[in-house]
Amino acid sequence: MKSVLLYIADDAGLEARLQAALDLTRSVGGHLHCLRANPYNPQMAFDGVTGMSVMYDISKLAREQDEKLRAEIEKRLAGEGVSWDYREENVDPSRGLSKNSALVDIIVLSSASGEKDAALPLGILGDVLFNATAPVVVQPDNVKKFDACGPALVAWNGSLEAGNALRAAVPLLKMSSDVHILTVEEDKDHDLPQLSASEYLAYHGIKSEIHSPPAGEGPVEATLLAEAKNVKAEYIVMGAYGHSRAREFLFGGVTRNLFKNCHIPLVVSH
Structure with a gap:
């Protein structure tokens, strides 16, 4: 087990996922793959003048948020002493994670423990578990570690x-x-x-x-x-x-x- 795939999203579980993924990567002496999957793509905005404008605004905002998030994560990872890379894909998160699971050993996702509306994390977990080729760490939002050496x-x-x-x-x-x-x-x-x-x-x-x-x-x-x-x-x-x-x-x-x-x-x- 050398390759860890981490789902990047600006949500309540990100810090716990990140800490767990870092702990896992260090434990196995492996490589951390960070995946930011975002379905908003400016090239898809072609539904009339009004629709295109709205979609462009959404895509522009998403792009700005992606850039900010990437800068924060890369700054953080630079000081963690692990091998890592950061990828962005214009794709639904479940699809992106499942596709990228082909050549990773384990995936780190969040549980539904910290969400008032659990539909989104449960939906992602369901799709990934049934389509991915790797096991999934389901990390509670309030647990900021993964001790692979414990019981x-x-x-x-x-x-x-x-x-x-x-x-x-x-x-x-x-x-x-x-x-x-x-x-x-x-x-x-x-x-x-x-x-x-x-x-x-x-x-x-x-x-x-x-x-x-x-x-x-x-x-x-x-x-x-x-x-x-x-x-x-x-x-x-x-x-x-x-x-x-x-x-x-x-x-x-x-x-x-x-x-x-x-x-x-x-x-x-x-």
Whole structure:
């Protein structure tokens, strides 16, 4: 894991995303790719005299904001001691991130924890998770770090998504001081047994401890959050589930609630 992709946008989660991406990049001795994706393009403003004028004004304002943001980020990165580059693309953020995921190892996005209207971050997360080829760090707005060397909690229910998330997180889990696997039984038919996650990690030289709470002890997300607090986890590895591929994605209840309420970063794959 050497290549980290960071979503650049002037929003409430930017500082937390930036700090997490810097921590990750330093931990792996890698390179940080900063992507500013903005769909406003002056060349698209050709819908009559009035429409063109309005679109031009919007595009001009967007360009000025992009230049200001880029100057601030580049000034900041110049003093961080990491290898980095900054790219701008006239494209929808979800499309830009998914396209650029082909040759990166992990993507850093924000959770829906700090937004009054969670539709935008949830929509971006949904599109990226279902179209990107790399795992995603879902960073809470109020957590300005990512400790790859601290304890980690793996959410395991034997599903394909959980297996994908575990496999993608191996480079991070190798750095973790302790790896805990929380087995969760759900009313679904999954193919992989409880011990398969621990066995897979052992093949990679990663020791893990299995936690198996009794079934029916409460909502799955509450169990995960309680166990994460109990083992002092710095992040949770989990698979993402969904029921709709609409632009504003509707996640399964566990995933959606964790995106909004989790107090530590999530490392998520679909």
